[in-house]
Amino acid sequence: MKLLLNAAKIVNKATIYKSPVRYLSFVADSGLKAEGDDPLIVGSSRALLQRLGSQVEVRTAFITEEEEGDLLRELEPGLKKKRYEFDHWDDAIHGYRETERETWGAACQTILSRVRSVFATGSSLLGPVHILDLDKTGYIKPHIDSVKFCGSTITGLSLLSDSVMRLVKEDAPSEWLDLLLPRRSLYILRDQARYNFTHEILKDEESLFNGQRVPRQRRISVICRNLPA
Ligand code: OGA
Ligand code: MN
Helix, strand or coil, X not given: CHHHHHCCCCCCCHHHHHCCCCEEECCCCCCCCCCCCCCXXXXXXXXXXXXXXXXXXXXXXXXXHHHHHHHHHHHHHHHHCCCCECCCCCCCEEEEEEEEECCCCHHHHHHHHHHHCCCCCCCCECCCEEEEEEEEEEEEEEECCCCCCCCCEEEEEEECCCXXXXXXXXXXXXXXXXXXXXXXXXXXXXXXXXXXXXXXXXXXXXCEECCEECCCCCEEEEEEEECCC
């Protein structure tokens, strides 16, 4: 799965933090948030949130604690055999180990088919599911997944830890969205959000959402992608 990141672009983050105003918004169309809940997505402007609202989603409690346990029991033995990689300065990911999985036990199959049902009908999914295990000190630098290997939609289940995902417009770094990814949530990036914005997972020291600290623990993500059309 390294291939996905070979074409990744590392962008200069310096400008991201200069934005003086943080507008708040609920995810307009997720239908899953109760009135008065804290927002899961904040961004550099209301206009951007409105424009991108339908292309970025965070679905909280997408899996239960029990289902998280099912996934961990299936994934841990393989992951434990690998060592975290830290020192490749040119890698888009720091402090990680990863694997892919094609076939799953019964409990996990049910979870994976729920994830797959999020994709547009008729879109073909990349066969193997990508598993990325980030150490507590690990993080993902800004990048765009290779358009050669991956289509219009990326979904990720977050296990073991809350985290913050940042999207930054590739050709206009003052335009950004921050997504709070609670443990056991599913995020979905589609279309422009996937093609025209870099995405990254913040390191523990920088892990703030809307001014609130979001401590980062070890985090495993289960990532499904569709194929290019
Ligand atoms: C990736 C990536 C995000 C995640 O592997 O390309 O962006 O949720 N992962 O782990
Ligand atoms: Mn990516």
